[in-house]
Amino acid sequence: MSSNRLIELLQPLVEALGYEFVGLEYQKNPQHGLLRIYIDGPEGVGLEDCETVSREVAAQLDVEDPIAGHYNLEVSSPGLDRPLFTPEQYAQFLGYEAKLTSFAPVDGRRKFKGELLTVEGDTVAIEVDGETYTLSFDNIAKARLVPDYDALMAERKE
Template sequence: MATLERRLVEMLKAPVEALGHQLWGLEYIQAGKHSTLRLYIDNEKGIFIEDCAEASRQVSAVLDVEDPISTEYTLEVSSPGVDRPLFTAEQYQAYIGETVKVQLTMPVAGSRNLKGTVTGLDGQMLNLSVDGNELTVALDNIRKGNLIAKF
């Protein structure tokens, strides 16, 4: 996780938790002149549009005061959804036995995109079963990870 993203998590966790939600994670995406700050919030009862709107108002107030992003950006707040993004070791640990898709910074076994079953976590190393092969991936090598929903 980049330094700005870490700082944003630290800054925005408390206002989101004050509303009774968990800050599941966030993404800061720069695309030319336009950037997006996307927050994912969750709780045991599920997230509704009203929850996202209220979290957006609270987070916007904090961001307006703290001003951590110097360029223009769009703030988006949503639930993680069924193909929820995974950000932390604890989140990967909670989904042992489930299928995930990860995009890597550096290739593992010749690929930057892996889809497999989470078989374990050893510190900051994620164990995946990919097409019958056991692979180990450093969490800091994962650019993006998502749970693959079962239907």
């Protein structure tokens, strides 16, 4: 089962429950796979929200049975190191620091940590140590925001 098929199946369900479907990660494993779904809401999400979505998603997966074999289902908030899945999510966090890993090297590198600059068409630009790199979304294996712990600590002290 492809991740795209799982998204087609589960995104409408999560959104019908009143949550934002941030994305999913599906890790196949011959013995035990993992399906991790990220959700969010206007005020964030808590444990009860994750439990609600988990119950509904599990019921849908039991009916549709899209995943062969055993797997664990996890429903989570995106957290401080929020994963990025769609061009819209990248655009929402322009100016933020992120870590990106590419499938194929771009200018000799596969790992990028820097500021998200622009989203244009099917690419995102990231500035790393004063250099700008442009990556195709199809070439991004993984992307996450980098939490600004200094800013978070400063907010806490206020």
